Amino acid sequence: MNGTVVVGAGIAGLTAALMAREAGCKVTVVSLGFGGLQLSAGTLDVLGVPEPLAEMPALDASHPYAKITPEALSAGVEAFTRYVPMEGSLASTTLLPTALGALRPTSFYPPSFAAGRIENGASYLIVGFTGLKDFYPRLAAENLASQGVDARAETVELTAPGDTSLPFSRMLDQPGAAEGLGERLAHIARPGERIGIPAVARSGVWEAIQRTAGHPVFQIPIAPPSIPGLEANELLREACAGNRVDIMLNGRAIGLRTEEDPLGLRSAGGGLPEDVRTPDGATSDSALPAGTRASDGRRITGVEVRIAGSVKTVDADHVIYAGGGLDSGAIVFDSYGNLADTAFGLPVFAPEGELVHGDVWGPPQPLFAAGLRVDADMRPVDGRGAPLYTNLYAVGGMLGGAQRHREKSGEGIALGSAAQAVCAIERTL
């Protein structure tokens, strides 16, 4: 058995790798580096509406959630939170304060964010540190207050060898530093107040601050690098190491080795998608777009990887493509209006019409919904819906049809599609 090759080490790739390992597969992750999780707020956004599960059926048929089942979504979230502890629910979102005092809906969040839930009757003290940039407690508290939240601000004198989250995190890791901060917070907080601080503490340090403060203390996400996001990334990485997932870093997947599918599966449409972007920006089913290759339901036997100056082929029974899409550069959009998948030349689908408009504060940019289309097993398909390869699965940011940043759906899509792909692989074992 050659096992499963996962391309990409973001939230989708690492979670898929762990789930495939749990399913009994030998797993190799091939990746240029780690993904966007370490830059994220550390929360899991499933869909930024009050009741995500109830509202998913109303999404467009081209949306990834039209393919991802609620069971797969739930399995993906469970797999992730086995390694990265989170609170929250799929049924309803929770409002948490941002660094600017806006109210942001999310589905799951680290325990160190929990006391920040906006709840009736609660009072919030937002505390800034003199030496930390990009966090303005008074602005945050005033914005919260303008939305009816009982909030006020304080600043404590606290510095670190640098003015961003990482030096503050290291400083708070020093013996006694967390307790020292907790004591000062206790001093300025009024009875019953929950204390919000910028998210610079690792979970153990946050626990020590809260214990010493004698008040509920919560962290508020700040500009990257985000300590809770970094911590989540580390936990997944450690889980991969502990579960004997091989990770090949600095490896770029550049192609596929294939053979005729022994089961004879063919793409019904001959691999010529109807609305794939062609070099002149038009849609066509008479020519392959630049960079895409015809395939007709062939079977993949290996992934070609450029690593350390040479090309190596990693044998594979199954390939999960978790390259991140446009955000990570796995899909590119050039100045001529062409969209291309840089690893395997798969057809990239995009909405009709102009992909980028000039109204930056207006409707979402259609370009951001560009990506691969998949079948119910998460296998990339051609324009007629037939799988391009029998054993290739695409997950996470590779999937088109979603406005992730705007909808707040990125992590939910990543975890749900990862679980659904692994489930499809499991059925073939």
Ligand SMILES: Cc1cc2nc3c(=O)[nH]c(=O)nc-3n(C[C@H](O)[C@H](O)[C@H](O)COP(=O)(O)OP(=O)(O)OC[C@H]3O[C@@H](n4cnc5c(N)ncnc54)[C@H](O)[C@@H]3O)c2cc1C
């Ligand atoms: C600035 C920003 C803000 C965002 N804000 C939100 C938000 O508020 N809410 C929300 O829901 N979503 C948000 N998103 C989207 C969300 O982060 C993504 O949907 C999610 O990270 C996708 O995870 P992923 O694992 O699919 O991809 P990524 O985390 O991007 O990982 C992709 C991985 O693939 C690797 N890779 C790429 N190409 C290759 C190759 N050829 N060979 C080998 N490895 C390769 C990369 O190195 C990386 O490890 C935001 C994204 C960005 C960029």
